[in-house]
Amino acid sequence: MNSTSFKKFIAPLVPYITVGIGLLVCHNVWLAVLSYHAAMALILLFSKSHINIKQGYQSKTFWIPVLLALIGVGAGILLYLLWPYLDVPGDFRQYLRSVGLYGWTWPVFIVYASLINPLLEESYWRGYLGSSAKNITVNDLLFAGYHLLVIGGNVRVIWLIAVFCGLAIAAWFWRQINRMNGGLLVSLISHLTADAAVFLAIYYFAVR
Numbered sequence: 093m094n095s096t097s098f099k100k101f102i103a104p105l106v107p108y109i110t111v112g113i114g115l116l117v118c119h120n121v122w123l124a125v126l127s128y129h130a131a132m133a134l135i136l137l138f139s140k141s142h143i144n145i146k147q148g149y150q151s152k153t154f155w156i157p158v159l160l161a162l163i164g165v166g167a168g169i170l171l172y173l174l175w176p177y178l179d180v181p182g183d184f185r186q187y188l189r190s191v192g193l194y195g196w197t198w199p200v201f202i203v204y205a206s207l208i209n210p211l212l213e214e215s216y217w218r219g220y221l222g223s224s225a226k227n228i229t230v231n232d233l234l235f236a237g238y239h240l241l242v243i244g245g246n247v248r249v250i251w252l253i254a255v256f257c258g259l260a261i262a263a264w265f266w267r268q269i270n271r272m273n274g275g276l277l278v279s280l281i282s283h284l285t286a287d288a289a290v291f292l293a294i295y296y297f298a299v300r
Contacts, residue, residue, distance in 0.1 A: 113127070133212060
């Protein structure tokens with residue numbers, strides 16, 4: 093299989109393979125996250141489409157990254173406000189403990205996932221697998237879809253659909269704002285603040 097076929101058919105399935113095995117088979121969130129990140133890092137390292145750091149993570153304006161950072165924080169606030177309506181199972185805390193999130197592991201996970209995950213995902217999904225298309229692409233949908241492996245079984249189907257639609261729109265929006273802004277900085281910052289806010293909201297309900 094040549095590099096074009098790999099990039100088109102295999103690379104977008106990386107999270108489904110790594111997260112699926114790590115979380116659904118081995119029931120370990122650390123294995124899922126670290127294997128996913130390692131796979132993305134290796135593909136980026138050996139791909140021929142390396143991202144120029146100076147050009148890739150830049151912004152034409154100051155206010156757009158700031159605005160998108162605030163919008164990212166809104167994702168965590170929205171999760172906090174909607175939590176009572178999500179019908180999260182009563183054994184949610186036990187589930188988190190069973191996959192490796194308990195006590196001291198929580199702060200480590202929040203810091204690591206909030207900093208490393210956005211950097212790798214933006215480089216991978218909006219950089220390596222990115223597109224200048226103005227419409228929603230298959231990769232936007234695949235980016236949204238793998239998240240359902242993480243939350244499936246913990247919320248009702250209607251919320252799975254809502255999350256999928258929201259993330260697909262976010263993936264499309266990040267591509268568009270990057271295209272107009274001339275780099276990945278905006279989506280990186282927005283993704284970082286969104287991940288941090290969401291993880292903190294989950295942590296709050298998991299330990300209270």
